[in-house]
Amino acid sequence: MRISTSTIQQGALDAMLRQQAQLARTQNEVATGRRIQSPADDPPAAARLAVLERGLAESNRFGANADVATNRLQYEEQAIADATDTLQRMQELALQANNSLLDDDSRRMIGAELEALLQGLTDIANRQDASGEYLFSGYSTRTRPFERDAAGFSFRGDPGVRFVQIGPSQRIADGHSGEDVFVQVREGNGTFVTAARAANTGTGIVSAGALLDPAAWVRDDYTVSFTAPDTYEIRDSSSALVATGSYTAGAAISFNGVSLSIGGTPATGDVFEVNAAGTQTLFETAQSLVDAVNQGGAAPAGRAQFATRMGTLIEQLSTGIDHLSGIRAEIGSRISTIESSANAREQLAVETQKVISDLRDIDYAEAITRMNSQLVALQAAQQSYTRLSSLSLFNYL
Secondary structure (H helix, E strand, O other): OOOOHHHHHHHHHHHHHHHHHHHHHHHHHHHHOEOOOOHHHOHHHHHHHHHHHHHHHHHHHHHHHHHHHHHHHHHHHHHHHHHHHHHHHHHHHHHHHOOOOOOHHHHHHHHHHHHHHHHHHHHHHOOEOOOOOEOOOOOOOOOOOEEEEOOEEEEOOOOOOOEEEEEOOEEEEOOOOHHHHHHOOEOOOOOEEEEEOOOOOOOOEEOOOEEOOOOOOOOOOEEEEEEEOOEEEEEOOOOOEEEEEEOOOOOEEEEOOEEEEEEOOOOOOOEEEEEEOOEOOHHHHHHHHHHHHHHOOOOHHHHHHHHHHHHHHHHHHHHHHHHHHHHHHHHHHHHHHHHHHHHHHHHHHHHHHHHHHHHHEOOHHHHHHHHHHHHHHHHHHHHHHHHHHHOOHHHHO
């Protein structure tokens, strides 16, 4: 069979082009460090890579969400810490103001500082994060949550809580509503709150009391009425008699699992209330404290009323501090959960990156050896083609 010169040249040229293409592909692999340049290079591996990279991108988005949630929770934690410090300072001032030896000028100075602390507490409740969103407005993050007017304090935010996706099946709240933090605070000791009737004429001072037996407590409103300076009776909200007793100043008065004491000298007809605890905002507590300190008490009965009121407010501040401590513990738990999720996500990312590298990346030693071999083969083909292309029949004549 006769083979034309053009056929020989075309075949040699095609072979060199294939070698050049193989060399170029290998050089590109070495330059990029990747074995798969297009899905056609390895379709099964390319499909697996697409799934892994999509999962890695999703994990990165979860990580970004977690960072945003962490930052916001840290802002909230600082706000709660500042609010706690404010209440603790109020409690210190309340204890000072409750001293019967304090003069009016000193009490007015304490009242002025308490008013400043109340304004500071309002500012904390209206604090914003780095992006300008209010921390305690719930879903309405652009609405100032608390406003103060002649009628008192009002919550303008939303009671909801935003949840952030930090994992494929894991969401976490990025804060608390101001209603949960500053509004829904239990009164008194959390179970009941004591008070003295304004019409009392004696010098009796009732303590905040304590719950001794939760199982025996019957939630209701009770009155401790003095039928004589040395005897009392306790009735519930339906006027049913619960207990009676002889009064000894400072001695415990116990009924239905609770215990309280009354000091001083109550008068016949004096009434002290033991009411089931409801809720009271921290602002109402602080405002009541300011009002009580500024008002004081002059007559013996007035001083007794003042001491009772201050004792109740001091107890209420303790409840508020405990309430904020519980919120702060929740924040710490959420941050800890985010950190645990981040650690698991980072570990998974490392493992995913290793699988991606095994599928996509080249073995540099093998690739360079292959590239050198292909380069030598191409150079040899080029030299052979140069010699063959210059041969003709005349070389043999």
